[in-house]
Amino acid sequence: MEKRRRFDPAVVRLLVWSGIVLLLLVLAWVGPRFIHHDPYEVNLLQITARPSAEYLMGTDYLGRCTLCRLITGAARSIYASLAVVAITFIIGTAIGTVCGFIGGAFDTVVMRFVDAVQAFPSLVFTIAIAAMLGSGMGNCIIAMSCINWTQYARLSRSQVLQVKERTFVKAARTTGMTNRQILFKTILPNSMTPLIVSASMHVGNTILGFSGLSFLGLGTMPPFPEWGNMLNDGKATLQTAPWTVIFPGLAILLVVMIMGMFGDSVNEALNPKKNTN
């Protein structure tokens, strides 16, 4: 039995995809040390040059190397999205857990507030908050977090409500554990799995949302490269230099796909209910 478990294909898949995601994170971190051109250097002789041996992905409207900018921008695009997921996961889970555990008027008020926040068209609301705070990476992260925590709050609340009724929690109560002990030692560990699954599946979407914001010019300030704003820069030269759009777009696509696969593998390995699809 033990031996068979070790080779559970779902776990193997999870390990493989975790490895790929880790590799991606490391590459985004160290990549900028290995580039040949200065990603900020404006070269007016090389404006929108075709992809060549010198510039593998061509240059943009200021003659900057697209590949170098892609590599430099990777860290911003990826780590910022991870930060959003981490922040919303922690805040949302904390609030939702407390709501589910305490219940009563506090729960009702908070959940109505969650309803109201979720009633806003999320994109517009995020844009509005980002605009209110002013552009910049940090503000973008805050804006996205302001909206996204609600889904974790909902999920963790319903988890806690379910787990609270289970026998082992009642047993813990009869043994005289304090509320805090019950919460941290029995309820939380047993309600984490679906939350972790959904967090891992949100990474890709967060990257998409984040790139959308910086595409609108609300993220990174120029001249710092970020994939979304590279696409925005490329938009103007789409007709003459499509590579300025295609490569950053493919980069986002690739990373979102990897994160999607990773999320699926987490779901498959951790979710006790086998999926039909």
Added chain:
Amino acid sequence: MGRYILKRLLWLIPVMLVISLIAFLLMYLSPGDPATIYLSMGGDSPSAEAVAELREKMGLNRPLYEQFGSWLINLLHGDLGTSFFTKNPVIEDIATLFPNTLKLTLLGMLGTLVISIPLGILSAVKANKLTDNIIRAGSFVVGSMPGFFAALLLIYLLGVKLRWLPTISSGSAKGIILPALTLALTMAPNYIRQIRAEIVKELGEDYIRMFRGRGIKERMILYNGALKSVMPSILTIAGMNMGHLLGGTSIIEMVCTYQGLGRLAVNSITNRDYPLMQGFVLMMAGIYVIINLVVDILHAMADPRVKLRILAENGGGYRHGKKKAV
């Protein structure tokens, strides 16, 4: 049932209140003084007296709750204020562009269903065969694509290379095709996945097995059995998505230069046109809430299981985990 509907309608009031409070705070908490922003729309910086006068007129010196109160009262009279940028009443600006966004959304949703229903069915019928794998892989790739990237690719392909469609969507009837197609493509993967999952589940049900046992043709089973029971839930999802979609077209409208509300909203944000921004946020949130409510009520009326659960919740049917007569 009447009680359930009444209860839901009453809940609408606090939710709408919170929504309007948040929309109001958007302007209140924003950096910069609205009066100064209003007066510097022309480009030159206003005098201190003019700002002070306008602040008095706009009521910006009054306490927060008073400002919110009068804003709310105006709102109930259908007055959303005047746009800083166009100097038109916000409600007029929104009313002119709303039909465009509605058209785009409806067309996008239609496109989504046209793409995803056949593909979803095909994928489910051929579950785990080559066709299914190709459809799933394709929709995974397309689903991982940012909407604006898809839009730019389509503009490049259909507008620049093939010259079938205009690259700028405003000003011509054909212009709506590109943004609608983008919307359809970006939404379809989700729908394909849902439809496939639902049909696969439905095809495993006992009554389908019974049909098969009686020798009824697969095609008949699919159309009269599985599809009939799956469609309502797909249409429910589509209906609920409409609300989200109406507010989510901004980026695509921006990329395709489509004259719609989403573009207006993004522009209002860059222009710091707070009344317009508030109006947009408020209206979209309101539509979203109301659509959800209607869908929920229709769902409750159509589905006996949901109806029973609601009756139980409201009439004290299931309490303390014990069954009581409903």
